[in-house]
Ligand SMILES: Nc1nc2c(c(=O)[nH]1)N[C@H]1C(S)=C(S)[C@@H](COP(=O)(O)O)O[C@H]1N2
């Protein structure tokens with residue numbers, strides 16, 4: 001076995017998944033040897049492609065092959081402090097049977113301030129309205145909280161050098177922003193909502209600007225189903241994830257998901273963009289760094305996809321590789337996900353894709369028989385002109401592997 005096989009990593013080895021009827025049919029078709037008749041007319045692929053969590057027919061999983069060009073970084077352990085504190089989620093261990101990332105493995109971008117106000121008396125100020133309560137207490141918020149569903153969050157600064165470990169999924173509990181705004185009487189001219197969080201730190205950051213707030217329109221908050229989260233995966237938020245209360249805006253980048261929320265203020269239309277919006281202007285694909293909040297496009301996550309694990313199998317005499325990946329972002333289900341190994345090869349349809357929603361992520365898999373040993377650059381695309389996927393199309397989520405045995 002070549003030494004680049006990583007047998008200890010958490011690749012999914014579960015062989016026990018049951019086949020559905022269509023898969024059984026596909027298999028019996030294959031086994032029956034009728035592979036030659038009218039294969040091109042079939043509505044399914046002529047190969048038996050088990051879902052990504054299932055064993056390759058008669059195969060044995062040898063291990064996973066690490067991605068190349070990604071230097072080791074601490075994974076699944078929080079390190080650093082305050083604005084420079086991080087935790088990177090280990091995507092290589094994901095599988096569809098585990099629908100959420102446990103809170104202690106959910107990525108962290110900015111750890112709690114050492115100057116944090118006491119959590120016991122936390123309140124959210126409600127500003128810029130003409131009548132209604134001036135404060136939301138934590139008792140009030142927890143009393144209104146409801147299950148908000150499973151949603152993904154990705155940092156706009158999620159990069160290959162951290163194994164793209166700044167993306168995670170959790171099951172959230174909280175209160176819809178629209179429900180909160182209905183409790184206050186708003187001046188009709190104040191049609192924007194400024195949401196701010198505690199963001200003062202004891203230490204100076206090497207790379208980040210303190211100050212966390214974002215301006216939304218009510219429509220944006222409503223359309224996204226934004227909520228103030230008080231629980232993650234059925235437990236109160238951890239301090240590093242924004243306890244006692246954070247904003248969650250499904251479908252938007254994490255930079256808009258303000259932690260340690262302490263103020264919600266209705267503001268006039270011509271309000272300036274916040275420092276946080278400006279800091280993330282390029283990463284949320286704004287044109288330049290606009291001055292006014294209303295010049296910002298919603299910081300939404302466009303359709304994206306990437307490989308998360310390369311499995312090495314032996315099947316009979318043959319060495320086979322299986323690429324496992326995720327698909328997330330966007331707003332319409334993907335019909336045609338394609339994969340390419342090295343720029344010289346053609347794109348081909350990804351074998352297995354089971355996507356039921358754009359949020360959270362879905363899994364796909366592709367059995368791969370490299371023609372020869374060597375370095376391969378893996379790139380994905382959505383072969384549908386109507387789908388906007390600028391980051392994906394720019395090659396942002398490309399990953400590479402070295403194959404020593406075929
Ligand atoms: N107050 C505050 N909120 C914040 C930030 C911050 O630095 N301060 N970082 C934002 C960014 S850039 C991201 S990606 C998400 C990360 O949330 P998480 O650490 O719970 O994953 O929080 C957002 N909310």
Ligand SMILES: [Mo]
Nearest residue numbers: 155156254255
């Ligand atoms: Mo972020």
